[in-house]
Amino acid sequence: MADSGIKTRVAVAGLGAIGADVVKALDRGIDGLALVAVSSQDPGKHRAWLAELKTQPKVLPIADLADIADIVVECAPSKLVRSIVAPAVERGKTAVVLSVGALLQNEDLIGLAAENGGQIIVPTGALIGLDAVTAAALGTIHSARIVTRKPIAGLLGAPYLVENDIQIEGITEPLRIFEGTAREAAKGFPANLNVAVALSLAGIGPDRTRVEIWADPTVTRNTHRIEVDADSARFSMTIENIPSENPKTGRITALSVIACLRKLRAPLRIGT
Numbered sequence: 001m002a003d004s005g006i007k008t009r010v011a012v013a014g015l016g017a018i019g020a021d022v023v024k025a026l027d028r029g030i031d032g033l034a035l036v037a038v039s040s041q042d043p044g045k046h047r048a049w050l051a052e053l054k055t056q057p058k059v060l061p062i063a064d065l066a067d068i069a070d071i072v073v074e075c076a077p078s079k080l081v082r083s084i085v086a087p088a089v090e091r092g093k094t095a096v097v098l099s100v101g102a103l104l105q106n107e108d109l110i111g112l113a114a115e116n117g118g119q120i121i122v123p124t125g126a127l128i129g130l131d132a133v134t135a136a137a138l139g140t141i142h143s144a145r146i147v148t149r150k151p152i153a154g155l156l157g158a159p160y161l162v163e164n165d166i167q168i169e170g171i172t173e174p175l176r177i178f179e180g181t182a183r184e185a186a187k188g189f190p191a192n193l194n195v196a197v198a199l200s201l202a203g204i205g206p207d208r209t210r211v212e213i214w215a216d217p218t219v220t221r222n223t224h225r226i227e228v229d230a231d232s233a234r235f236s237m238t239i240e241n242i243p244s245e246n247p248k249t250g251r252i253t254a255l256s257v258i259a260c261l262r263k264l265r266a267p268l269r270i271g272t
């Protein structure tokens with residue numbers, strides 16, 4: 001298909017560990033896409049590096065991004081998901097969502113996208129294997145499980161730890177701090193376990209996907225192992241993510257978003 005020359009306009013909400021890398025990649029150039037706007041809590045903090053971009057995006061409040069973009073990439077705290085995604089999908093536009101856990105409290109956004117011809121895209125993010133999980137889900141998946149091990153800094157402050165008075169600072173041995181469903185994990189660890197919800201949405205849902213979380217002072221990487229048993233295949237895979245400047249977020253997450261954006265207009269797409 002010939003390139004029409006018309007660029008799809010992209011806005012990025014959040015300029016932290018994920019958003020800043022996505023903005024820089026868009027500015028370097030992704031075929032068919034143009035960065036038009038960004039949003040952050042404190043834009044002054046980002047003025048210097050934004051000024052070095054080849055093309056200056058507008059700096060807007062999150063609610064205004066979908067006015068001028070075809071795709072809004074959400075890389076912000078999970079409590080903002082609704083205010084970023086709703087304006088996009090109700091205009092028939094696309095929202096790329098990183099704070100996947102928050103979709104469980106805002107499931108109606110999926111209906112809103114369906115009614116208005118919009119789309120919500122969840123990149124593989126910090127996880128591995130969602131291509132195989134979505135394929136297996138077309139048959140029968142008997143079970144899906146994720147075991148996450150994170151260094152202490154990747155878990156500190158999670159509401160589940162605070163509510164249950166679980167102390168992890170200073171532990172010297174791995175400690176299993178949670179066992180439950182992906183839905184429960186999303187509630188207790190909203191900034192740490194998006195991967196569990198992504199796995200569940202690709203597979204057998206948040207109430208049947210089992211999650212185990214370990215605070216592990218012996219690891220330096222955010223490590224996720226998934227185990228899936230289906231009528232088409234059985235597989236297990238592990239990813240060991242090097243933390244970014246945000247210890248909760250693996251470096252590969254921004255790269256996954258960039259790869260996802262590149263696929264949108266690429267002449268060759270690899271993978272499901």
Ligand SMILES: NC(=O)C1=CN([C@@H]2O[C@H](COP(=O)(O)OP(=O)(O)OC[C@H]3O[C@@H](n4cnc5c(N)ncnc54)[C@H](OP(=O)(O)O)[C@@H]3O)[C@@H](O)[C@H]2O)C=CC1
Pocket residue numbers: 013014015016017018019039040041042043045062074075076077078080097098099100124125126127190191192194195198246248249250253
């Ligand atoms: N799906 C997945 O696999 C993964 C998902 N995530 C999730 O992705 C999200 C982003 O992660 P990460 O980049 O590490 O987070 P960071 O904390 O590094 O960055 C968050 C950004 O959100 C911005 N922000 C905060 N409030 C507002 C607001 N009111 N309006 C606009 N912007 C705002 C901040 O602005 P400022 O810089 O000005 O303070 C900051 O730039 C998180 O919810 C995280 O849990 C993370 C890893 C993997």
Ligand SMILES: O=C([O-])CC(=O)C(=O)O
Pocket residue numbers: 126191192193194195196222223241248249250251253
């Ligand atoms: O799932 C998340 O929110 C983040 C994560 O574990 C990682 O980046 O490795």
